[in-house]
Structure formats: structure tokens, C-alpha cells
Amino acid sequence: MEVKDQTTNCYQRIYMEYAPMLLRFAGKFVSGFFAEDIVHDVFLKLWDKQVFLLPDDDLKRILYIAVRNACIDHLRRSNMEQEILDRRAIQLKLDELDYFESSDELFMRKDLLELLMKKVEELPERGQEIFRLSYLEGMKAAEIAEQLGLSVRTVENQLYRSLLYLRKHCSHLFFYLFTLI
Structure with a gap:
């Protein structure tokens, strides 16, 4: 039981020491909400791999690299999502323009038919x-x-x-x- 407590204490110490710096670092690239998620996810992944048992210099470098890569992944995913939304928005605008074009055509055709029927x-x-x-x-x-x-x-x-x-x-x-x- 004592080893588990030591591991948990070590993890908490590292989290308390590095999380604020990593949050500021991630906050430079993504919004605060996503920065928190990214940092927490990095710490969860590191818990599974027990990287926190490494020397502090190596640990700090690994944490920053992991947060940087997670920010890059997040930005790429956001960019792809935005492109999809932009394409959908453009398609909706094109569909709307097509609708107005066809409705204008219908009104014009209706007007022409009315003129023709007056001649009839x-x-x-x-x-x-x-x-x-x-x-x-x-x-x-x-x-x-x-x-x-x-x-x-x-x-x-x-x-x-x-x-x-x-x-x-x-x-x-x-x-x-x-x-x-």
C-alpha cells in the first residue's frame, strides 16, 4: 500500500508543479477551456506510462512536447472541422441562391404565361x-x-x-x- 501512496504523492507533486506552466503554454495556442483538457489528458496518459518516475529535466521536456503535440492535434482537428462547416455553409448559400434563381424563374414564367393568356x-x-x-x-x-x-x-x-x-x-x-x- 505504501508504494501506491508514494506513486500517487509523486504524481500529485508533479501535477501541482507543472500543470500551471503547461496550462499557460497551451493557452498560447488554444483557448483556456481546451488548454485545460489538453493538459489533463497529457497527465492521464503519463500516469498510465509512469513517465513521472523519470528525472525532472526529462519529465519537463516530455510534458512540454506532449502538450505541444496535443495542441497541434487539436488545431488540426479544429481546422478540419471548420473547413467542413465552411463547406456546408457555402453549400447552403449556393442552395439558397439556386432556390431564389428558380423562384425568380417561376415568377417570370408565371408572368409570361399570364401575358400570353391575356392575348388568348x-x-x-x-x-x-x-x-x-x-x-x-x-x-x-x-x-x-x-x-x-x-x-x-x-x-x-x-x-x-x-x-x-x-x-x-x-x-x-x-x-x-x-x-x-
Whole structure:
């Protein structure tokens, strides 16, 4: 029991003697909170290896080297963590910019569609109906003809006239609308 007590007393003496100097040393490179952790970890590792039984000059050199290396490891780890956080922050900003770009595109597309639909409203009533059935509901000319009781040729002529009118009065909208899609 006496050997264990001597070992513990020796360890406590070394800790009390060197810990304040090592804390100041580590505090030059890392924050005080991390400096304490680093110094305590170094002493725990040294306890397992019983380095504290070495002469004081060797012990002091080993303690400083161990704390220095632990500070370097901590700074490298912090740097890597910061790089990861920076990359994530940049990616979030890029994602946010993409979102705003796509929402602007949607608003612009919506505005263009509204302008186009206003021009469609200028068509004769039958032309509006045929245009909507064809381009908004995706029906074929034969289906529209059957639903409205018209010939397929009449439906095709109405679509042709509607498209001619729209191209003439809003060709710039078609360019923007189809470049956004």
C-alpha cells in the first residue's frame, strides 16, 4: 500500500508543479477551456506510462512536447472541422441562391404565361376554347372536334389562326417562355 501512496504523492507533486506552466503554454495556442483538457489528458496518459518516475529535466521536456503535440492535434482537428462547416455553409448559400434563381424563374414564367393568356382572351370565343382544350388540356384535334361537334379540319384551322395571331402579337413572349422551360 505504501508504494501506491508514494506513486500517487509523486504524481500529485508533479501535477501541482507543472500543470500551471503547461496550462499557460497551451493557452498560447488554444483557448483556456481546451488548454485545460489538453493538459489533463497529457497527465492521464503519463500516469498510465509512469513517465513521472523519470528525472525532472526529462519529465519537463516530455510534458512540454506532449502538450505541444496535443495542441497541434487539436488545431488540426479544429481546422478540419471548420473547413467542413465552411463547406456546408457555402453549400447552403449556393442552395439558397439556386432556390431564389428558380423562384425568380417561376415568377417570370408565371408572368409570361399570364401575358400570353391575356392575348388568348383577345381571340374569338370559339378560338379561345379550342386553344385552351388543345394547349392547356392537351387534347388532340379529333377529340376537340368530337367534344365540340365540329369537323377536325375546322378545329385545325381555328388552332392555326389562333397561333398566327399569337405569334404576330406576342412573339417575344414565346421566345422567353420557351427559353425558360
